[in-house]
Amino acid sequence: MTSSPRVATAQRNQLEMRVFELDRTIAADHVARAIWAVVERLNLSAFYAEISARGSTPGRSATDPKILLALWLYATTRGIGSGREVDRLCTSDDAFRWICGGVGVNYHTLNDFRVEHGDKLDDLLVQVIGAMSHQGLVTLERVAQDGMRVRADAGAASFRREETLREHQVRAREQVERLRKELDEDPAAYQRVRQAAELRAAEQRAAAVDRALAEMPTVIEVKRRNRARKTRTGKPSEPRVSTTDPESRVMKMPDGGFRPAYNVQLATDTESRVIVGVGLSNLGSDVPLMVPMLDDIARRTGRQPGEHLVDGGFVNLQGIIEATSRGVTVYAPEMRSRTTEPPRQARRVDPPEIAQWRSRMKRPDSRAIYRCRAATAETVNADLRTWRSLDRMPVRGLAKARCHVLLNAITYNLARWRALSAA
Secondary structure, eight states, rough: OOOOOOOOOOTOOOOOOOOOOOGGGOTTTTTHHHHHHHHHHHHOOHHHHHHOOOOTEEEEEEEOOHHHHHHHHHHHHOOOOOOHHHHHHHHHHHHHHHHHHEEEEEOOHHHHHHHHHHHHHHHHHHHHHHHHTTTTTOOSSSSEEEEEEEEESOOOOGEEEEHHHHHHHHHHHHHHHHHHHHHHHHHHHHHHHHHHHHHHHHHHHHHHHHHHHHHHHHHHHHHHHHHOOOOOSSSSSOOOOOOOTOOOOEEOTTTEEEEEEEEEEEEETTTTEEEEEEEEEESSSSSHHHHHHHHHHHHHSSSSEEEOOOGGGGGHHHHHHHHHTTOOEEOOOOOOSSSSOHHHHHGGOOOOOHHHHHHTSSSSHHHHHTTTHHHHHHHHHHHHHSSSOOSBOOOHHHHHHHHHHHHHHHHHHHHHHHHHHHO
Protein backbone atom coordinates (compact mmCIF):
# COMPACT_ATOMS: atom_id res chain seq x y z
CA MET A 1 0.00 0.00 0.00
CA THR A 2 1.41 3.39 -1.11
CA SER A 3 1.56 6.04 1.60
CA SER A 4 0.32 9.58 0.93
CA PRO A 5 2.91 12.19 -0.04
CA ARG A 6 4.43 14.21 2.74
CA VAL A 7 4.55 18.00 2.07
CA ALA A 8 5.12 21.14 4.08
CA THR A 9 1.86 23.12 4.00
CA ALA A 10 1.39 26.82 4.62
CA GLN A 11 0.56 27.86 8.18
CA ARG A 12 -0.49 31.50 7.98
CA ASN A 13 -1.98 31.81 11.48
CA GLN A 14 1.39 31.58 13.22
CA LEU A 15 2.99 34.57 14.91
CA GLU A 16 6.50 35.47 13.77
CA MET A 17 9.10 37.84 15.17
CA ARG A 18 11.55 39.26 12.68
CA VAL A 19 14.69 41.23 13.44
CA PHE A 20 16.10 43.38 10.66
CA GLU A 21 18.07 46.58 10.16
CA LEU A 22 16.04 49.21 8.28
CA ASP A 23 19.15 50.65 6.64
CA ARG A 24 19.82 47.34 4.86
CA THR A 25 16.39 47.02 3.27
CA ILE A 26 17.41 49.13 0.23
CA ALA A 27 20.56 49.05 -1.90
CA ALA A 28 23.43 51.44 -1.38
CA ASP A 29 22.79 53.13 -4.73
CA HIS A 30 19.00 53.37 -4.34
CA VAL A 31 17.29 56.54 -5.61
CA ALA A 32 15.80 57.16 -2.17
CA ARG A 33 19.30 57.47 -0.70
CA ALA A 34 20.31 59.97 -3.38
CA ILE A 35 17.21 62.08 -2.72
CA TRP A 36 17.81 62.02 1.03
CA ALA A 37 21.44 63.06 0.53
CA VAL A 38 20.33 66.13 -1.44
CA VAL A 39 17.52 66.99 0.99
CA GLU A 40 20.00 66.97 3.88
CA ARG A 41 22.14 69.57 2.09
CA LEU A 42 19.27 71.93 1.23
CA ASN A 43 18.55 74.94 3.41
CA LEU A 44 15.22 74.10 5.06
CA SER A 45 15.36 76.78 7.75
CA ALA A 46 12.12 78.35 6.48
CA PHE A 47 10.29 75.06 7.11
CA TYR A 48 11.70 74.70 10.63
CA ALA A 49 10.89 78.32 11.50
CA GLU A 50 7.14 77.60 11.36
CA ILE A 51 7.25 74.67 13.80
CA SER A 52 5.59 75.63 17.08
CA ALA A 53 6.74 72.57 19.09
CA ARG A 54 9.87 73.81 20.84
CA GLY A 55 11.73 72.94 24.01
CA SER A 56 9.50 71.62 26.79
CA THR A 57 6.28 73.22 25.54
CA PRO A 58 3.22 70.92 25.54
CA GLY A 59 2.20 69.08 22.39
CA ARG A 60 3.55 66.36 20.16
CA SER A 61 6.73 66.79 18.19
CA ALA A 62 6.35 67.90 14.60
CA THR A 63 7.25 65.57 11.74
CA ASP A 64 10.67 66.45 10.36
CA PRO A 65 10.20 68.51 7.13
CA LYS A 66 13.12 66.60 5.60
CA ILE A 67 11.09 63.39 5.84
CA LEU A 68 7.97 64.91 4.28
CA LEU A 69 9.93 66.57 1.48
CA ALA A 70 11.91 63.41 0.70
CA LEU A 71 8.71 61.34 0.66
CA TRP A 72 7.09 63.62 -1.90
CA LEU A 73 10.22 63.85 -4.05
CA TYR A 74 10.62 60.08 -4.11
CA ALA A 75 6.90 59.57 -4.73
CA THR A 76 7.11 61.97 -7.68
CA THR A 77 9.99 59.98 -9.19
CA ARG A 78 7.62 57.02 -9.22
CA GLY A 79 4.74 59.02 -10.70
CA ILE A 80 2.67 59.01 -7.48
CA GLY A 81 0.66 62.14 -6.74
CA SER A 82 -1.81 60.83 -4.16
CA GLY A 83 -1.23 61.47 -0.48
CA ARG A 84 -3.26 58.39 0.45
CA GLU A 85 -1.09 56.21 -1.78
CA VAL A 86 2.09 57.59 -0.22
CA ASP A 87 0.59 56.95 3.22
CA ARG A 88 -0.09 53.33 2.28
CA LEU A 89 3.40 52.81 0.84
CA CYS A 90 5.00 54.16 4.02
CA THR A 91 3.95 50.91 5.71
CA SER A 92 4.43 48.45 2.84
CA ASP A 93 7.32 49.68 0.66
CA ASP A 94 10.92 49.39 1.87
CA ALA A 95 12.09 52.64 0.26
CA PHE A 96 9.28 54.70 1.75
CA ARG A 97 9.78 53.01 5.12
CA TRP A 98 13.52 53.78 4.93
CA ILE A 99 12.79 57.49 4.33
CA CYS A 100 10.37 57.56 7.28
CA GLY A 101 12.93 55.92 9.54
CA GLY A 102 10.31 54.82 12.04
CA VAL A 103 8.44 58.16 12.07
CA GLY A 104 4.72 57.74 11.49
CA VAL A 105 3.02 59.92 8.86
CA ASN A 106 -0.53 60.14 7.56
CA TYR A 107 -2.07 61.45 4.38
CA HIS A 108 -3.42 64.58 6.08
CA THR A 109 0.11 65.65 7.06
CA LEU A 110 1.45 64.75 3.61
CA ASN A 111 -1.25 66.64 1.72
CA ASP A 112 -0.98 69.70 3.95
CA PHE A 113 2.79 69.81 3.48
CA ARG A 114 2.44 69.67 -0.30
CA VAL A 115 0.03 72.60 -0.67
CA GLU A 116 1.00 74.95 2.18
CA HIS A 117 4.61 75.74 1.25
CA GLY A 118 4.54 77.24 -2.24
CA ASP A 119 7.13 79.96 -1.60
CA LYS A 120 9.42 77.55 0.23
CA LEU A 121 9.27 75.01 -2.60
CA ASP A 122 10.01 77.85 -5.00
CA ASP A 123 13.11 78.69 -2.96
CA LEU A 124 14.20 75.04 -3.01
CA LEU A 125 14.06 75.05 -6.81
CA VAL A 126 16.25 78.18 -6.78
CA GLN A 127 18.72 76.38 -4.51
CA VAL A 128 18.91 73.36 -6.80
CA ILE A 129 19.40 75.49 -9.93
CA GLY A 130 22.01 77.59 -8.15
CA ALA A 131 23.98 74.55 -7.05
CA MET A 132 23.93 73.10 -10.57
CA SER A 133 24.97 76.47 -12.03
CA HIS A 134 27.87 76.60 -9.54
CA GLN A 135 29.05 73.24 -10.86
CA GLY A 136 28.86 74.51 -14.44
CA LEU A 137 25.95 72.23 -15.37
CA VAL A 138 23.60 75.09 -16.30
CA THR A 139 24.89 77.76 -18.69
CA LEU A 140 21.70 79.58 -19.80
CA GLU A 141 23.27 80.18 -23.19
CA ARG A 142 20.12 78.83 -24.83
CA VAL A 143 16.73 78.24 -23.19
CA ALA A 144 13.62 76.66 -24.68
CA GLN A 145 10.13 77.48 -23.39
CA ASP A 146 7.00 75.43 -23.93
CA GLY A 147 3.52 75.24 -22.43
CA MET A 148 1.62 72.17 -21.35
CA ARG A 149 -2.10 71.91 -20.64
CA VAL A 150 -2.59 69.77 -17.52
CA ARG A 151 -6.06 68.42 -16.78
CA ALA A 152 -7.64 70.07 -13.75
CA ASP A 153 -9.43 68.16 -11.00
CA ALA A 154 -12.85 69.38 -12.17
CA GLY A 155 -15.56 67.83 -14.31
CA ALA A 156 -16.87 69.50 -17.43
CA ALA A 157 -20.39 69.35 -15.96
CA SER A 158 -19.29 71.50 -13.00
CA PHE A 159 -19.09 74.62 -15.20
CA ARG A 160 -22.21 76.76 -14.85
CA ARG A 161 -23.43 80.15 -16.03
CA GLU A 162 -23.79 83.13 -13.70
CA GLU A 163 -27.58 82.86 -13.61
CA THR A 164 -27.39 79.19 -12.61
CA LEU A 165 -24.75 79.97 -9.97
CA ARG A 166 -27.00 82.64 -8.46
CA GLU A 167 -29.81 80.12 -8.16
CA HIS A 168 -27.49 77.56 -6.55
CA GLN A 169 -26.23 80.22 -4.15
CA VAL A 170 -29.75 81.06 -2.96
CA ARG A 171 -30.67 77.40 -2.45
CA ALA A 172 -27.36 76.64 -0.70
CA ARG A 173 -27.80 79.50 1.76
CA GLU A 174 -31.39 78.50 2.46
CA GLN A 175 -30.24 74.95 3.22
CA VAL A 176 -27.49 76.21 5.53
CA GLU A 177 -29.93 78.38 7.48
CA ARG A 178 -32.44 75.54 7.77
CA LEU A 179 -29.82 73.10 9.07
CA ARG A 180 -28.50 75.64 11.58
CA LYS A 181 -32.00 76.21 12.89
CA GLU A 182 -32.62 72.47 13.24
CA LEU A 183 -29.28 72.04 14.99
CA ASP A 184 -30.12 74.76 17.51
CA GLU A 185 -33.31 72.98 18.52
CA ASP A 186 -31.16 70.48 20.46
CA PRO A 187 -32.50 67.13 19.22
CA ALA A 188 -31.12 63.76 20.27
CA ALA A 189 -27.37 63.28 20.25
CA TYR A 190 -27.28 61.01 17.20
CA GLN A 191 -29.40 63.47 15.27
CA ARG A 192 -27.04 66.30 16.23
CA VAL A 193 -24.08 64.40 14.81
CA ARG A 194 -25.90 63.71 11.55
CA GLN A 195 -27.16 67.27 11.21
CA ALA A 196 -23.74 68.71 12.03
CA ALA A 197 -22.27 66.66 9.17
CA GLU A 198 -25.02 67.82 6.82
CA LEU A 199 -24.41 71.42 7.88
CA ARG A 200 -20.69 71.16 7.13
CA ALA A 201 -21.42 69.71 3.69
CA ALA A 202 -23.98 72.45 2.96
CA GLU A 203 -21.53 75.16 4.05
CA GLN A 204 -18.86 73.68 1.80
CA ARG A 205 -21.26 73.69 -1.17
CA ALA A 206 -22.25 77.28 -0.46
CA ALA A 207 -18.59 78.32 -0.20
CA ALA A 208 -17.83 76.59 -3.52
CA VAL A 209 -20.61 78.53 -5.25
CA ASP A 210 -19.38 81.79 -3.69
CA ARG A 211 -15.86 81.14 -5.00
CA ALA A 212 -17.22 80.39 -8.46
CA LEU A 213 -19.21 83.65 -8.49
CA ALA A 214 -16.10 85.54 -7.37
CA GLU A 215 -14.26 84.22 -10.44
CA MET A 216 -17.07 85.13 -12.84
CA PRO A 217 -16.02 88.80 -13.43
CA THR A 218 -12.55 87.64 -14.49
CA VAL A 219 -14.00 85.13 -16.95
CA ILE A 220 -16.38 87.73 -18.37
CA GLU A 221 -13.52 90.20 -18.85
CA VAL A 222 -11.43 87.59 -20.69
CA LYS A 223 -14.40 86.77 -22.90
CA ARG A 224 -14.84 90.45 -23.65
CA ARG A 225 -11.21 90.95 -24.64
CA ASN A 226 -10.98 87.81 -26.73
CA ARG A 227 -13.20 86.86 -29.58
CA ALA A 228 -16.09 84.79 -28.26
CA ARG A 229 -15.95 81.18 -29.40
CA LYS A 230 -19.00 80.26 -31.45
CA THR A 231 -21.13 77.29 -30.56
CA ARG A 232 -22.70 74.88 -33.06
CA THR A 233 -25.83 77.06 -33.08
CA GLY A 234 -23.81 80.09 -34.15
CA LYS A 235 -24.31 81.93 -30.86
CA PRO A 236 -21.43 83.11 -28.66
CA SER A 237 -20.73 80.77 -25.76
CA GLU A 238 -21.70 82.17 -22.36
CA PRO A 239 -19.09 82.55 -19.59
CA ARG A 240 -19.06 79.58 -17.24
CA VAL A 241 -17.17 78.83 -14.04
CA SER A 242 -16.61 75.50 -12.28
CA THR A 243 -18.03 75.01 -8.81
CA THR A 244 -15.44 72.26 -8.20
CA ASP A 245 -12.32 74.25 -9.13
CA PRO A 246 -13.31 77.87 -9.87
CA GLU A 247 -9.78 78.89 -10.94
CA SER A 248 -9.53 76.25 -13.68
CA ARG A 249 -10.51 77.10 -17.26
CA VAL A 250 -11.71 75.09 -20.23
CA MET A 251 -8.75 74.82 -22.64
CA LYS A 252 -7.99 73.08 -25.87
CA MET A 253 -6.04 69.92 -25.09
CA PRO A 254 -3.40 68.16 -27.24
CA ASP A 255 -6.00 65.71 -28.58
CA GLY A 256 -8.14 68.58 -29.88
CA GLY A 257 -10.82 68.32 -27.19
CA PHE A 258 -11.78 70.97 -24.65
CA ARG A 259 -11.49 70.16 -20.94
CA PRO A 260 -10.83 71.96 -17.62
CA ALA A 261 -7.09 72.51 -17.32
CA TYR A 262 -4.20 74.68 -16.18
CA ASN A 263 -1.46 76.10 -18.40
CA VAL A 264 1.95 74.95 -17.10
CA GLN A 265 4.94 76.85 -18.49
CA LEU A 266 8.46 75.44 -18.31
CA ALA A 267 11.78 76.86 -19.51
CA THR A 268 14.61 74.38 -20.08
CA ASP A 269 18.33 74.89 -20.57
CA THR A 270 18.92 73.17 -23.92
CA GLU A 271 22.42 71.92 -23.11
CA SER A 272 21.72 70.31 -19.73
CA ARG A 273 17.92 69.90 -20.05
CA VAL A 274 17.50 71.39 -16.60
CA ILE A 275 14.32 73.30 -15.80
CA VAL A 276 15.29 76.92 -15.07
CA GLY A 277 11.85 78.57 -15.14
CA VAL A 278 8.39 77.55 -13.96
CA GLY A 279 5.08 79.31 -14.53
CA LEU A 280 1.43 78.44 -14.02
CA SER A 281 -1.66 80.26 -15.23
CA ASN A 282 -5.25 79.65 -16.22
CA LEU A 283 -4.86 81.46 -19.54
CA GLY A 284 -5.71 79.37 -22.56
CA SER A 285 -3.24 81.29 -24.76
CA ASP A 286 0.57 81.35 -24.61
CA VAL A 287 0.87 84.76 -26.32
CA PRO A 288 1.46 86.93 -23.20
CA LEU A 289 3.62 84.39 -21.32
CA MET A 290 7.10 84.82 -22.84
CA VAL A 291 8.15 87.95 -20.92
CA PRO A 292 6.85 86.63 -17.54
CA MET A 293 9.00 83.54 -18.09
CA LEU A 294 12.06 85.71 -18.72
CA ASP A 295 11.28 87.49 -15.44
CA ASP A 296 11.06 84.12 -13.67
CA ILE A 297 14.38 82.93 -15.09
CA ALA A 298 16.08 86.14 -14.00
CA ARG A 299 14.59 85.83 -10.51
CA ARG A 300 15.87 82.27 -10.11
CA THR A 301 19.29 82.60 -11.73
CA GLY A 302 20.12 86.32 -11.50
CA ARG A 303 20.56 86.70 -15.24
CA GLN A 304 18.78 86.47 -18.58
CA PRO A 305 19.35 83.66 -21.11
CA GLY A 306 21.38 84.44 -24.19
CA GLU A 307 18.87 82.86 -26.60
CA HIS A 308 15.19 82.11 -26.01
CA LEU A 309 13.39 79.54 -28.17
CA VAL A 310 9.57 79.55 -28.34
CA ASP A 311 6.99 78.19 -30.74
CA GLY A 312 4.52 80.24 -32.79
CA GLY A 313 1.97 80.32 -29.99
CA PHE A 314 4.22 82.71 -28.02
CA VAL A 315 4.87 85.16 -30.85
CA ASN A 316 4.05 88.63 -29.59
CA LEU A 317 5.73 91.59 -31.26
CA GLN A 318 5.79 93.63 -28.08
CA GLY A 319 7.22 90.66 -26.21
CA ILE A 320 10.01 90.25 -28.78
CA ILE A 321 10.86 93.95 -28.46
CA GLU A 322 11.00 93.66 -24.66
CA ALA A 323 13.17 90.52 -24.80
CA THR A 324 15.58 92.16 -27.28
CA SER A 325 15.92 95.20 -25.02
CA ARG A 326 17.11 92.82 -22.29
CA GLY A 327 19.78 91.36 -24.54
CA VAL A 328 17.88 88.13 -25.26
CA THR A 329 17.85 86.79 -28.81
CA VAL A 330 14.43 85.34 -29.61
CA TYR A 331 14.04 82.42 -32.00
CA ALA A 332 10.42 81.89 -33.01
CA PRO A 333 8.69 81.09 -36.30
CA GLU A 334 7.27 84.10 -38.09
CA MET A 335 3.50 84.44 -37.92
CA ARG A 336 1.68 83.42 -41.09
CA SER A 337 -1.39 85.16 -42.32
CA ARG A 338 -4.58 83.07 -42.55
CA THR A 339 -5.40 84.68 -45.90
CA THR A 340 -3.66 84.53 -49.27
CA GLU A 341 -3.32 88.31 -49.43
CA PRO A 342 0.21 89.70 -49.86
CA PRO A 343 1.95 91.02 -46.74
CA ARG A 344 0.89 94.46 -45.65
CA GLN A 345 3.13 97.40 -46.48
CA ALA A 346 3.32 98.18 -42.76
CA ARG A 347 6.07 95.58 -42.47
CA ARG A 348 8.42 98.04 -44.15
CA VAL A 349 8.30 100.23 -41.05
CA ASP A 350 8.76 97.44 -38.50
CA PRO A 351 10.70 98.41 -35.38
CA PRO A 352 14.38 97.44 -35.62
CA GLU A 353 13.92 94.54 -33.14
CA ILE A 354 11.12 93.02 -35.23
CA ALA A 355 13.00 93.53 -38.49
CA GLN A 356 16.03 91.76 -37.03
CA TRP A 357 13.84 88.88 -35.82
CA ARG A 358 12.18 88.44 -39.23
CA SER A 359 15.55 88.54 -40.98
CA ARG A 360 17.12 86.17 -38.47
CA MET A 361 14.45 83.49 -38.87
CA LYS A 362 15.01 83.36 -42.64
CA ARG A 363 18.57 82.13 -42.22
CA PRO A 364 19.28 78.35 -42.29
CA ASP A 365 21.47 78.52 -39.17
CA SER A 366 18.65 80.16 -37.19
CA ARG A 367 16.20 77.49 -38.28
CA ALA A 368 18.70 74.84 -37.13
CA ILE A 369 18.92 76.53 -33.72
CA TYR A 370 15.14 76.70 -33.46
CA ARG A 371 14.88 72.95 -34.00
CA CYS A 372 16.53 72.49 -30.59
CA ARG A 373 13.32 73.67 -28.95
CA ALA A 374 11.27 70.56 -29.69
CA ALA A 375 14.19 68.28 -28.77
CA THR A 376 14.41 69.77 -25.28
CA ALA A 377 11.27 71.53 -24.02
CA GLU A 378 8.81 69.00 -25.40
CA THR A 379 10.78 66.03 -24.12
CA VAL A 380 10.79 67.55 -20.62
CA ASN A 381 7.00 67.98 -20.81
CA ALA A 382 6.63 64.38 -21.94
CA ASP A 383 8.83 63.17 -19.08
CA LEU A 384 6.79 65.01 -16.45
CA ARG A 385 3.49 63.89 -17.94
CA THR A 386 4.46 60.24 -18.45
CA TRP A 387 6.91 59.36 -15.68
CA ARG A 388 6.26 61.91 -12.93
CA SER A 389 2.86 63.03 -11.63
CA LEU A 390 1.97 65.92 -13.94
CA ASP A 391 -0.53 64.06 -16.09
CA ARG A 392 -3.41 65.49 -14.02
CA MET A 393 -3.64 67.94 -11.15
CA PRO A 394 -4.43 66.09 -7.89
CA VAL A 395 -5.19 69.42 -6.17
CA ARG A 396 -7.50 72.37 -6.83
CA GLY A 397 -6.72 76.05 -7.18
CA LEU A 398 -3.79 77.95 -8.70
CA ALA A 399 -1.79 78.16 -5.46
CA LYS A 400 -2.00 74.43 -4.72
CA ALA A 401 -1.44 73.47 -8.36
CA ARG A 402 1.70 75.64 -8.38
CA CYS A 403 3.07 73.65 -5.41
CA HIS A 404 2.48 70.41 -7.30
CA VAL A 405 4.26 71.75 -10.40
CA LEU A 406 7.22 72.93 -8.32
CA LEU A 407 7.58 69.49 -6.72
CA ASN A 408 7.68 67.93 -10.19
CA ALA A 409 10.27 70.46 -11.39
CA ILE A 410 12.51 69.89 -8.34
CA THR A 411 12.27 66.12 -8.74
CA TYR A 412 13.11 66.30 -12.44
CA ASN A 413 16.11 68.57 -11.81
CA LEU A 414 17.43 66.24 -9.11
CA ALA A 415 17.25 63.37 -11.61
CA ARG A 416 19.12 65.46 -14.19
CA TRP A 417 21.69 66.48 -11.55
CA ARG A 418 22.34 62.86 -10.74
CA ALA A 419 22.66 61.91 -14.42
CA LEU A 420 24.91 64.85 -15.32
CA SER A 421 27.13 64.27 -12.29
CA ALA A 422 27.52 60.60 -13.18
CA ALA A 423 28.40 61.51 -16.76
